[in-house]
Amino acid sequence: MRVLLVGDYPPPHGGVAVHVQQLHDSLREHGVESVVLDIGKGGRPAPGVISVRTPAWYARRLAGFIREGWTVHVHTSGNNPKSWVLAATGALRGPGSARVITLHSGLLPDYLAASLSRRVFARLVLLGYSHVVAVSEAVRAALVRCGVPGEKILVYPAFCGSQVRPGAVTPAIQAARERRQVLLAMAHHPSPVYGRGLMFRALRQLADARPGVGLAVFGPGTHSEEFQRDAREHGVESLLENLGELAHPEALALIARCDAFIRPTTHDGDAISVREALALGVPCVASDVCARPEGATTFRAGSAEDLARRVLHALEAGPARVVSPDAGPVLMKLYGELTQSTSVGGELHAAQ
Incomplete structure (x- = not known):
């Protein structure tokens, strides 16, 4: 199983970037081949992290991963035009390459509600993804109102509890x-x-x-x-x-x-x-x-x-006792299912 994560990577340490980092680390710890295409500002070098240089360079590298059959998981806010352009690039079809997208922002419902053209574009873009991960029920409801089938939307917080590891106190x-x-x-x-x-x-x-x-x-x-x-x-x-x-x-x-x-x-x-x-x-x-x-x-x-x-x-x-969710195992299971289904689909296509 090979997973390409597309999104911001720290620094800076925003919510999307932190989740991408934590998910990348979780996958690698469990023996999954994981690579990040960092579309952010480009931070300190890290194993398996590639900083995007130019849009053309990004397009070539993404196309290469798709041709090689990697599972592509795009992480973006969904609350601005640039975010949806990124989502559209990740939705490009390729044989044997499954697509997943996580939409992170609480501003997404208001953004989509403000314009019919935005809702139409979002629906068309998300047709290219096997699954859509919404970080809340509000995000899911907004996507359903756009016409995205509810059965392809998974609601799960963008959080890997196992990766919450404080550093040294400065x-x-x-x-x-x-x-x-x-x-x-x-x-x-x-x-x-x-x-x-x-x-x-x-x-x-x-x-x-x-x-x-x-x-x-x-x-x-x-x-x-x-x-x-x-x-x-x-x-x-x-x-x-x-x-x-x-x-x-x-x-x-x-x-x-x-x-x-x-x-x-x-x-x-x-x-x-x-x-x-x-x-x-x-x-x-x-x-x-x-x-x-x-x-x-x-x-x-x-x-x-x-x-x-x-x-x-x-x-x-004082603090409440809580059980923290962990997206790592949930997404690894999803990737595995998608990898298996795309492999079967590719074999059937070759047989025909």
Whole structure:
């Protein structure tokens, strides 16, 4: 069995990229021949990872893997035109090559609902895939409304619980932990979807209720002028532990050391970071903009007061015991079935 994963690969450590990395590692650990075509920014060299150079180069390499009969698994958000162009390239037909796509974004339903042409194009593209993996029921429902047959859609979180392995605690993380009686953590991104302003408002309230509280923020944009301005305007500068962009094992080390992990997003898919916190035994408070995994505490989206209240409740209650899903074995079984069916199909075609 040979599997080609097409998608972003860290760095940066976004949700899709982290899942591709974890799935790639899981497959290789189980003896599956796995290669990643990294369509992102191209990070540090890693075994079995090929950084895409140009669109033409990508097309040639993809065509080569298809001709050789590799199972192709595309990973993309599904919430913008570029994402669907990528999906279309992975749907190109080839003898003996099965196709799978995972659509990751919680913004996908709104994106498709906004335009009939988008829904038509999505349906046509997904005809080229044997199976579509949706990370939530909301994503599945949106695809069914486009005309994608429900029987070809598998709903499963983009998460490999067996791959959640924190790295070493860095001096910066250790110092942040020692400075705060209560340390919260939040993954940051400049996009307003990540809810920075809401978190800062809630943090100001939490500081009044729990002296000694601090918020560790990590991710892109934490050293920007806009970030610093928002921190000043909300009066939370002294409450922040700004750790910048962390390698994923370092981010997991931080989450494992904090008292609660916060996900204050305005839109979401199946957030890997939420599941990682729960897998590490850390209380997690997340907005109710989508279905959250069992064990997470949800707050009313957009309400800083409810967020602060739920954080206090989660701190008092402590972590919930959860069983983390693992997409690795599920997808390996799917790949095996597809490999077998395409092999049989190829033999019948040759016999004719």
